[in-house]
Amino acid sequence: MLITLVLVYLLITIGIGLYAARRVKNTADFAVAGRHLPLAMIITLTFATWFGSELVLGIPAKFMQDGLGGIVEDPFGAGTCLILVGLFIAGRLYKMDLLTISDYYRVRYGTFVEVFCSIIIMISYLGWVSAQVAALGVVFNLLSEGTVSVQMGMVLGVLSILIYTLIGGMWSVAVTDFIQMIVLIVGLLLLAYYASDMAGGVQPVLDLATSKDLFRFWPEPQWHDIIFFFAAAITMMLGSIPQQDVFQRVMSAKDLRAATWGPVIGGSMYIIFAAVPIFLVATALIVMPEQTSALIADDPQKVLPTLVMQKMPFVMQVVFFGALLSAIKSCASATLLAPTTTFVENILRHFVRNMGDKATLFAMRISVLVFAGIVLVYAILMEGTSIYEMVSGAYQVPLVGAFVPLVAGLYWKRASTQGGIFSVLLGVGVWLLFIFVPGWGEVFPQQLAGLLASMVGMVAGSLLPQWIAPDRGRVPHFEGSPEVEGRLIA
Numbered sequence: 001m002l003i004t005l006v007l008v009y010l011l012i013t014i015g016i017g018l019y020a021a022r023r024v025k026n027t028a029d030f031a032v033a034g035r036h037l038p039l040a041m042i043i044t045l046t047f048a049t050w051f052g053s054e055l056v057l058g059i060p061a062k063f064m065q066d067g068l069g070g071i072v073e074d075p076f077g078a079g080t081c082l083i084l085v086g087l088f089i090a091g092r093l094y095k096m097d098l099l100t101i102s103d104y105y106r107v108r109y110g111t112f113v114e115v116f117c118s119i120i121i122m123i124s125y126l127g128w129v130s131a132q133v134a135a136l137g138v139v140f141n142l143l144s145e146g147t148v149s150v151q152m153g154m155v156l157g158v159l160s161i162l163i164y165t166l167i168g169g170m171w172s173v174a175v176t177d178f179i180q181m182i183v184l185i186v187g188l189l190l191l192a193y194y195a196s197d198m199a200g201g202v203q204p205v206l207d208l209a210t211s212k213d214l215f216r217f218w219p220e221p222q223w224h225d226i227i228f229f230f231a232a233a234i235t236m237m238l239g240s241i242p243q244q245d246v247f248q249r250v251m252s253a254k255d256l257r258a259a260t261w262g263p264v265i266g267g268s269m270y271i272i273f274a275a276v277p278i279f280l281v282a283t284a285l286i287v288m289p290e291q292t293s294a295l296i297a298d299d300p301q302k303v304l305p306t307l308v309m310q311k312m313p314f315v316m317q318v319v320f321f322g323a324l325l326s327a328i329k330s331c332a333s334a335t336l337l338a339p340t341t342t343f344v345e346n347i348l349r350h351f352v353r354n355m356g357d358k359a360t361l362f363a364m365r366i367s368v369l370v371f372a373g374i375v376l377v378y379a380i381l382m383e384g385t386s387i388y389e390m391v392s393g394a395y396q397v398p399l400v401g402a403f404v405p406l407v408a409g410l411y412w413k414r415a416s417t418q419g420g421i422f423s424v425l426l427g428v429g430v431w432l433l434f435i436f437v438p439g440w441g442e443v444f445p446q447q448l449a450g451l452l453a454s455m456v457g458m459v460a461g462s463l464l465p466q467w468i469a470p471d472r473g474r475v476p477h478f479e480g481s482p483e484v485e486g487r488l489i490a
Helices: 002-023 027-035 039-050 053-066 068-094 101-109 111-143 150-199 202-211 223-239 244-251 256-273 275-287 289-298 300-311 314-351 357-381 387-393 396-401 403-411 417-436 446-463
Strands: none
Touching: 002 027, 002 111, 002 150, 002 314, 027 150, 027 244, 027 314, 027 357, 039 068, 039 150, 039 244, 039 256, 039 314, 053 068, 053 111, 053 275, 053 289, 053 300, 053 314, 068 223, 068 244, 068 256, 068 403, 101 111, 101 244, 101 314, 101 403, 101 417, 111 150, 111 244, 111 300, 111 314, 111 357, 111 396, 111 417, 150 202, 150 275, 150 300, 150 314, 150 357, 202 275, 223 396, 223 446, 244 256, 244 314, 256 275, 275 289, 275 300, 289 300, 300 314, 314 357, 396 403, 396 417, 396 446, 403 417, 403 446, 417 446
């Protein structure tokens, strides 16, 4: 009965996504919803950017292991990323008629930086999307009581997302995300209310978590602990800023107000609402203490599903899996769309010249299909890896390679093509050294080393004599893309 109701919910969301797909007439509609989305939808879209399997399953599991300080990367870093985007990035980028974040690198630094950063961004999505696919596999396996294997669950999950994302692009993602976020928020709040009642109220849960030192946030006052804590904090806080899924949500706004305030409100909501699944898992320490302790030692990601399936009535089980699927699908659909848009616009276009709007739209849809297959294979190969680790590890690459060129290009007039090239090469190069040279990454965090190297490369490359000539590209104006007042592209 439970799996039947969940499948019905999946079919409803697919139907809504296909209905929204009717509005897709051109590339701009597919990639950025024709820039027609109001503030309310931008808020839900940016909120849904991070609200996936890692928040419902991964973050609570990490909290139970390492306390509040263990989740500085996500949700605190991830939520702050959206706030920073809204305050400092969105307004400047919105005035540029761009389809992808990599279009900015083309305009500001030229082809090399554009392609290099595009590859970086695409690679980073493998871990992120795979985490959502892996979670879908676990969900279907649990719902079917083992009848559907985890691998088959992954396949079913990918197909359920692919159907409407392939056809409707950002329009389908926006509409389904809006509805799924409502289901998610209401569902988790209902679960928290019921779990609190089972645990004897909120205060006993807080007291127990305090007694186990789970609310300790700051690291020990030692150089090693402080520097690694800081590196973890900035990984998603800064590394997620130059990401296509965040950019697409900003560019989909109907006006500058929605583009700037949407991420700020969405990011703030994300940080606040992250407390709900954490609270739910904490109640398990009271409701089923021995079993929870065993699960924490074995696989803490199973604590919340086990609590729901064994201790809550059928109605709450339906609510939980509806909320969980909403979180996963809303996150996965957009992150599936982002790298494929980047591939077509910023890599394929260099090999297939003079692609018209229809050809570009067709190529994007084919790329969604191909990338979905790659993600599925990767998720199956990575089965058993922590969802939290898969997500957090994905954002080191854009942090060391794409963040500095973006910020420097927006805020430093002297940033040059040569500086951009030096920045991406030095940042990624030093990061790889710290990964592969034994012992280096244990002494100093590899992502921070790469970020510092990227900054040095940008400053040195821009201030030294310019051996590499400036190379600034143009971005095609797509059919359906509205003219933006103050457009910065000639």
